[in-house]
Amino acid sequence: MVRNDEYSIGPLKKGEEAALIDLLQALYIGREKHVKRAVCNEPFFRHERITVARYNNVLTACLHIHKRLVYFHGRHLLMGGIGGVATHPAHRRKGLARRLLEDATVYMRKKKYDLSVLFGEPAIYEKSGWQTLTSFSLHSKLPLFQDRLLTMRKARPDDLKHLQKWYVQFNGKRTGPVLRNRKYWELWIKQVIQKRFAYKTYIVSRCKLNIGYFVCLGPGEIVEIGCDITNCQYIDSMVKAIYSKLSKAGTDINWHFFMPDLFDSIRRCSSKLHLDELRNKSYFVTIAPKYAGLCKLISTTNKALSGIGSTDDLITILRENNYISWARDHF
Numbered sequence: 001m002v003r004n005d006e007y008s009i010g011p012l013k014k015g016e017e018a019a020l021i022d023l024l025q026a027l028y029i030g031r032e033k034h035v036k037r038a039v040c041n042e043p044f045f046r047h048e049r050i051t052v053a054r055y056n057n058v059l060t061a062c063l064h065i066h067k068r069l070v071y072f073h074g075r076h077l078l079m080g081g082i083g084g085v086a087t088h089p090a091h092r093r094k095g096l097a098r099r100l101l102e103d104a105t106v107y108m109r110k111k112k113y114d115l116s117v118l119f120g121e122p123a124i125y126e127k128s129g130w131q132t133l134t135s136f137s138l139h140s141k142l143p144l145f146q147d148r149l150l151t152m153r154k155a156r157p158d159d160l161k162h163l164q165k166w167y168v169q170f171n172g173k174r175t176g177p178v179l180r181n182r183k184y185w186e187l188w189i190k191q192v193i194q195k196r197f198a199y200k201t202y203i204v205s206r207c208k209l210n211i212g213y214f215v216c217l218g219p220g221e222i223v224e225i226g227c228d229i230t231n232c233q234y235i236d237s238m239v240k241a242i243y244s245k246l247s248k249a250g251t252d253i254n255w256h257f258f259m260p261d262l263f264d265s266i267r268r269c270s271s272k273l274h275l276d277e278l279r280n281k282s283y284f285v286t287i288a289p290k291y292a293g294l295c296k297l298i299s300t301t302n303k304a305l306s307g308i309g310s311t312d313d314l315i316t317i318l319r320e321n322n323y324i325s326w327a328r329d330h331f
């Protein structure tokens, strides 16, 4: 029986990449391609951001810190997205995942990260300080005014500049979304075009003028939109385009996020409702709580975090702002 203190914990070494992928693929059965992509496509890959446990020089557990900047009240915070947490079955329940999470926290503090997020079982991570974050989603089924001047097409590689611009226009002042650089977008576009992801990205135009984009995941699931929000007509056009694309008669739309301006736009664009249909509740707009992962405050030294002293405080701010998009920024 191997004791917990017989494992050494430290960063991944050069030359251990294949062993890491083998370990992950053996544990995430059915998601082999995905885990390989999460390591190989990481835009900011550094060995030091993969923490591993070794026993007799063999990798037995691992964890990946994905370095990201996030918008926070118009400023930026450094965020560590934790992914690929895995312990080989023969070495489980000996506190290895816990030691890796502690090590990752020490690393993030040293490197001046502000917060960390992850998606996983609260039972595993809460003991290490990550707390469940509940955000909100918007669920709607409404008839909307039609706009016949709107057209849509799938995104192409040459849309890169526009996507970047619309993303910043839409997200730059919000709290929670990831700041994406050019390298990130190039990777994203490659994935979209090669259709390796389930995400589908559409460009919306009105009278031949491109006004924005939206990303959907399956029928009726909107995971992201981007457009110029200084003109509320643009957001209305985006909403109408999304409905005309996804909402065939009777289909409802599940927005993976809630934003007051989006909610207002849906109301503005909805056509007259029949009393019978309202009575039968066949049309609705609801705001529902949604699991948005787990979050941990790493440091409070950043001026943007003044007044925030605990993970609870941070979670309150993130929940109020309702726009957490880490899931789409994990390759």
Ligand SMILES: CC(C)(COP(=O)(O)OP(=O)(O)OC[C@H]1O[C@@H](n2cnc3c(N)ncnc32)[C@H](O)[C@@H]1OP(=O)(O)O)[C@@H](O)C(=O)NCCC(=O)NCCS
Pocket (backbone or CB within 6 Å): 027, 028, 061, 085, 086, 087, 088, 091, 092, 093, 094, 095, 096, 097, 098, 099, 119, 120, 121, 123, 124, 125, 127
């Ligand atoms: C989840 C996993 C990483 C845990 O690794 P581990 O090294 O066995 O975890 P630890 O021994 O450090 O346990 C950490 C805490 O999580 C809890 N925990 C571990 N496995 C658990 C499980 N399957 N269900 C509920 N709680 C669990 C333990 O109670 C422990 O708390 P404790 O220290 O108070 O006892 C491992 O089971 C695994 O690789 N699973 C397959 C891949 C996976 O699901 N990864 C997580 C993706 S979110």
